[in-house]
Amino acid sequence: MSNETAEREVILSVRHVSISFDTGHKKKFVAVKDANFDIYKGETFALVGESGSGKTTLGRAILRINPCSEGEIIFEGKRISGNISREEDRNVVRNIQMIFQDPAASLNERATIEYCVSEGLYNFHLYESEADRIAKVDKALQDVGLLPEHKSRYPHEFSGGQRQRVGIARAMIMNPKFIVADEPISALDVSIRAQVLNLMNKLKAEKNLTYLFIAHDLSVVRFIADRIAVIHLGEIVEIADSETLFQVPLHPYTISLLSSVPMPDPIVERTRKHIDYDPSKLDQSGAKRELREIRPGHFVFATDSEFEGYEEKLRSMEQEAK
Amino acid sequence: MDETRNVIISAKDVEVKFRVRDKYLTAIRGVSLDLYEGETFAIVGESGSGKSVFTKTFTGMLESNGTISKGSVMFHGKDLTKLKTDKDWEGIRGAKISTIFQDPMTSLNPIRTIGSQITEVIEKHQGISKAEAKKQAIEMMERVGIANAADRFDEYPFQYSGGMRQRIVIAIALACHPEILICDEPTTALDVTIQAQIITLIRDLQKELGFTTLYITHDLGVVANVANRVGVMYGGQIIEYGTVEEVFFDPRHPYTWALLSSLPQLGIKGEELFYITGTPPSLFNEIKGDAFAPRNEHALKVDFVQEPPFFKVSDTHYAKTWLLDPRAPKLEKPEVIQDLHEKIKKMTDKGGAFHVE
Amino acid sequence: MEEKILENKSDLFEFASFDKNESEHIAAPQYSYWKSVWRTFIKNKFTVAIAILLLILILFTLIQPMISGYDPLIAPNVNDPEMRFLKPSAEHIFGTDNVGNEVFDVVWAGARNSIIISFVCTFITMVIGVTVGAIWGFSKKMDKWMIEVYNIVSNVPFLLLAMILSYVLGAGMGTLIFVMCVTEWVFVAFFIRTQVMIIRDREYNLASKCLGTSTWTMIKNNILPYLISVIMTYVARMIPSLISYEVFLSYMGLGLGVTKASLGRMISIYTSYMNGYPHLFWIPVTVLAVLSVSLYIVGQRLADAADPRTHM
Numbered sequence: 001m002s003n004e005t006a007e008r009e010v011i012l013s014v015r016h017v018s019i020s021f022d023t024g025h026k027k028k029f030v031a032v033k034d035a036n037f038d039i040y041k042g043e044t045f046a047l048v049g050e051s052g053s054g055k056t057t058l059g060r061a062i063l064r065i066n067p068c069s070e071g072e073i074i075f076e077g078k079r080i081s082g083n084i085s086r087e088e089d090r091n092v093v094r095n096i097q098m099i100f101q102d103p104a105a106s107l108n109e110r111a112t113i114e115y116c117v118s119e120g121l122y123n124f125h126l127y128e129s130e131a132d133r134i135a136k137v138d139k140a141l142q143d144v145g146l147l148p149e150h151k152s153r154y155p156h157e158f159s160g161g162q163r164q165r166v167g168i169a170r171a172m173i174m175n176p177k178f179i180v181a182d183e184p185i186s187a188l189d190v191s192i193r194a195q196v197l198n199l200m201n202k203l204k205a206e207k208n209l210t211y212l213f214i215a216h217d218l219s220v221v222r223f224i225a226d227r228i229a230v231i232h233l234g235e236i237v238e239i240a241d242s243e244t245l246f247q248v249p250l251h252p253y254t255i256s257l258l259s260s261v262p263m264p265d266p267i268v269e270r271t272r273k274h275i276d277y278d279p280s281k282l283d284q285s286g287a288k289r290e291l292r293e294i295r296p297g298h299f300v301f302a303t304d305s306e307f308e309g310y311e312e313k314l315r316s317m318e319q320e321a322k
Numbered sequence: 323m324d325e326t327r328n329v330i331i332s333a334k335d336v337e338v339k340f341r342v343r344d345k346y347l348t349a350i351r352g353v354s355l356d357l358y359e360g361e362t363f364a365i366v367g368e369s370g371s372g373k374s375v376f377t378k379t380f381t382g383m384l385e386s387n388g389t390i391s392k393g394s395v396m397f398h399g400k401d402l403t404k405l406k407t408d409k410d411w412e413g414i415r416g417a418k419i420s421t422i423f424q425d426p427m428t429s430l431n432p433i434r435t436i437g438s439q440i441t442e443v444i445e446k447h448q449g450i451s452k453a454e455a456k457k458q459a460i461e462m463m464e465r466v467g468i469a470n471a472a473d474r475f476d477e478y479p480f481q482y483s484g485g486m487r488q489r490i491v492i493a494i495a496l497a498c499h500p501e502i503l504i505c506d507e508p509t510t511a512l513d514v515t516i517q518a519q520i521i522t523l524i525r526d527l528q529k530e531l532g533f534t535t536l537y538i539t540h541d542l543g544v545v546a547n548v549a550n551r552v553g554v555m556y557g558g559q560i561i562e563y564g565t566v567e568e569v570f571f572d573p574r575h576p577y578t579w580a581l582l583s584s585l586p587q588l589g590i591k592g593e594e595l596f597y598i599t600g601t602p603p604s605l606f607n608e609i610k611g612d613a614f615a616p617r618n619e620h621a622l623k624v625d626f627v628q629e630p631p632f633f634k635v636s637d638t639h640y641a642k643t644w645l646l647d648p649r650a651p652k653l654e655k656p657e658v659i660q661d662l663h664e665k666i667k668k669m670t671d672k673g674g675a676f677h678v679e
Numbered sequence: 680m681e682e683k684i685l686e687n688k689s690d691l692f693e694f695a696s697f698d699k700n701e702s703e704h705i706a707a708p709q710y711s712y713w714k715s716v717w718r719t720f721i722k723n724k725f726t727v728a729i730a731i732l733l734l735i736l737i738l739f740t741l742i743q744p745m746i747s748g749y750d751p752l753i754a755p756n757v758n759d760p761e762m763r764f765l766k767p768s769a770e771h772i773f774g775t776d777n778v779g780n781e782v783f784d785v786v787w788a789g790a791r792n793s794i795i796i797s798f799v800c801t802f803i804t805m806v807i808g809v810t811v812g813a814i815w816g817f818s819k820k821m822d823k824w825m826i827e828v829y830n831i832v833s834n835v836p837f838l839l840l841a842m843i844l845s846y847v848l849g850a851g852m853g854t855l856i857f858v859m860c861v862t863e864w865v866f867v868a869f870f871i872r873t874q875v876m877i878i879r880d881r882e883y884n885l886a887s888k889c890l891g892t893s894t895w896t897m898i899k900n901n902i903l904p905y906l907i908s909v910i911m912t913y914v915a916r917m918i919p920s921l922i923s924y925e926v927f928l929s930y931m932g933l934g935l936g937v938t939k940a941s942l943g944r945m946i947s948i949y950t951s952y953m954n955g956y957p958h959l960f961w962i963p964v965t966v967l968a969v970l971s972v973s974l975y976i977v978g979q980r981l982a983d984a985a986d987p988r989t990h991m
């Protein structure tokens with residue numbers, strides 16, 4: 001979590017990745033366009049976007065569920081997208097795990113918790129004996145605040161928050177280095193969201209993990225993320241470290257997202273402005289838009305003229321801060 | 323607040339039971355609520371707290387295995403709990419009391435045009451000619467913010483985006499100028515940026531048409547935005563209610579404290595967020611004492627023995643917790659939500675994380 | 680009253696102890712899938728009665744022919760006209776037939792063969808069909824050519840195929856089983872394929888994939904357990920329908936040879952005596968109907984009980 005960018009070790013790179021799907025018609029549906037960013041070891045990198053933004057598609061591409069149509073994904077210096085050997089594929093599975101959005105849908109209802117949590121252990125034979133496997137499962141359950149006695153239970157006997165923690169235990173037992181968490185709290189009741197967030201933070205610190213945290217609103221992300229990428233209709237419009245993105249959001253879409261975070265304060269809410277995102281106010285000249293670095297580590301998706309505008313805005317804000 | 327405002331609908335000690343297989347589940351355990359004309363009342367609660375079930379008694383839309391076993395809901399001198407058939411409800415449900423649901427697709431018929439679905443409601447309840455109904459429908463569509471409404475009149479729901487569909491659902495709900503609009507999580511299925519637009523739309527329409535709004539939501543941020551008064555529901559009961567300022571800035575029930583404290587907006591990076599352990603009670607079992615007690619770290623022994631009554635905090639603010647009993651030990655609300663307004667003001671003022679311009 | 684209770688116990692207004700782990704316990708008794716299936720199944724008294732009836736019927740058909748030693752090639756009373764066409768009585772429970780055989784013996788011997796054939800066929804087609812269908816549902820490559828196989832096989836006229844095969848291979852139990860299985864498995868496979876495709880892309884399967892679970896383990900642990908109920912429904916329909924197939928083919932002269940007792944051939948022969956001795960016709964038909972219907976009901980109820988939505 002250090003701020004010295006130069007020294008930070010890149011664990012995963014998404015290099016100019018585009019992902020498209022056949023729609024059955026001639027036209028292909030492009031879900032992600034030219035996504036390009038690095039994730040550093042030990043950080044929580046948030047990918048924030050609304051439905052249809054391509055955030056889940058991109059997250060799943062890292063797990064090799066969706067193929068990239070262009071570009072490549074590099075994990076610890078090795079390409080993991082496209083055709084790779086079976087051994088490398090197994091290596092990706094061991095090191096990159098996923099936490100799903102809907103705990104009810106992502107657990108096998110006909111299997112006991114013991115099987116659900118052991119599944120990865122079985123697949124890679126990561127245990128010495130039956131007793132060792134049981135001990136590992138017990139440990140994994142306790143790590144997420146569940147009890148060893150839960151092993152013989154079935155998923156439907158648990159509450160939403162407990163099920164989500166089973167999902168976390170199942171991923172963590174593999175001792176992964178990288179976790180893709182796809183909206184891990186949006187399907188949960190408000191009162192238990194906090195518990196799952198705390199747990200993720202705790203495990204990250206204990207196990208030296210890196211997270212790609214996919215979310216649809218900025219309020220959660222501010223609490224958990226070190227750096228944030230905002231994605232809109234398949235295009236990444238802004239990347240910055242968390243503090244910067246909240247202090248000096250540049251892209252109008254980011255500003256609109258930020259303004260739509262509801263605050264739990266009636267007095268503030270009454271006067272708070274909501275800013276609609278209006279793409280027609282952007283540069284309509286047809287100039288090429290790309291992700292450019294405006295300050296070290298702060299990228300914004302812009303044409304030349306837009307970039308100048310952002311630069312001007314930034315400079316005046318910096319002036320004011322002084 | 324104007325003290326002399328008229329009560330438009332009054333629920334008294336409502337109890338709702340569901341028969342699930344051979345067991346009875348008490349979903350609502352004695353809820354009373356008066357709605358004042360023109361106000362916006364928000365009911366907050368988690369899933370299973372009974373917030374939706376309770377408001378369904380206002381429109382007679384309980385699932386067929388549910389019954390109102392006790393209590394009354396008085397509306398214009400009529401006890402709504404006594405109405406049985408669809409014919410009894412005619413002129414009330416969809417006309418005087420309308421509902422907007424979470425998923426707009428469930429309220430719209432996918433194989434009929436948007437226009438015909440709005441005109442149908444207008445014709446049915448107002449008994450006017452087709453041409454006149456169409457004129458009104460287009461007017462309504464414009465009012466809810468559909469650009470070139472006349473052209474889009476003959477389109478089908480799938481040609482509309484999620485936000486647009488919810489606007490149409492609102493148009494249908496308001497087509498008969500209802501006195502009460504029930505919004506059941508109207509923005510939960512929508513994107514965050516659309517959510518704000520829909521909330522603003524409902525508020526603007528309320529000002530214009532003067533109906534009373536009853537919001538049901540789990541999102542305290544939304545509540546702060548829309549409500550004049552708030553009721554917090556837990557385990558089939560309202561456990562605290564008051565004006566929105568009272569509930570946010572001076573909450574008294576430990577559950578309200580917990581809900582507010584666990585909001586990620588208030589979280590400080592690198593520190594733990596407050597969280598509530600466990601799960602809401604199963605309503606299949608009889609609940610003894612305070613339903614929240616097993617999850618409440620501030621629970622008193624008495625909470626496990628005896629259900630607390632409502633204690634008065636102010637003329638408008640009541641909370642159902644033994645902590646307000648004079649015999650109870652003094653307890654401050656958690657640190658995170660002390661000086662809530664100052665904290666949030668700082669966050670949204672210049673230089674704060676949620677400041678926008 | 681309430682106030683009084685509380686007044687006397689001022690210590691009630693002290694903080695209670697609080698244990699965060701307490702709320703994680705699940706109070707409900709252990710859930711077990713098969714136990715729940717069983718409990719749901721036996722809850723309905725009518726189902727239990729039918730199941731008992733079916734069990735007795737099946738045991739009886741399996742055991743009775745061994746005791747009677749009925750052999751269609753031997754008709755001990757064929758030369759005794761006195762013994763022909765006797766009405767049912769205490770001595771001859773179902774009466775006797777045109778060659779003086781006890782109808783009681785003939786019926787059960789025939790029923791036994793019908794049951795054996797339908798059970799064996801169902802077993803074979805299910806094993807092949809479910810296995811092929813499960814892989815078929817998962818593999819997009821296989822789907823392309825399996826659909827063609829399905830189209831061809833499902834369009835071959837069954838009766839024609841049965842005729843050719845029974846002429847080529849000669850009538851007999853083995854042939855009959857082969858005839859009934861040779862096309863039937865394709866339908867099972869297609870049915871299973873569709874079911875697999877429905878649940879294949881569910882999120883929990885994606886989760887298993889992310890954990891490196893092989894397709895085969897996924898079929899075994901993620902897919903088939905979800906299909907127990909629909910497979911049972913299928914079996915519940917299949918067994919009775921195969922019994923009627925056997926009867927039908929034997930009736931047409933394509934089924935079991937003259938050496939084996941058969942309900943179908945029995946009905947075919949007895950039809951000629953419909954006018955004078957209707958009981959000869961109605962007895963085997965009734966046995967057939969009772970068997971089929973109770974098999975179907977028990978199978979359906981088992982399938983319902985196997986659906987976890989009916990538990991609780």
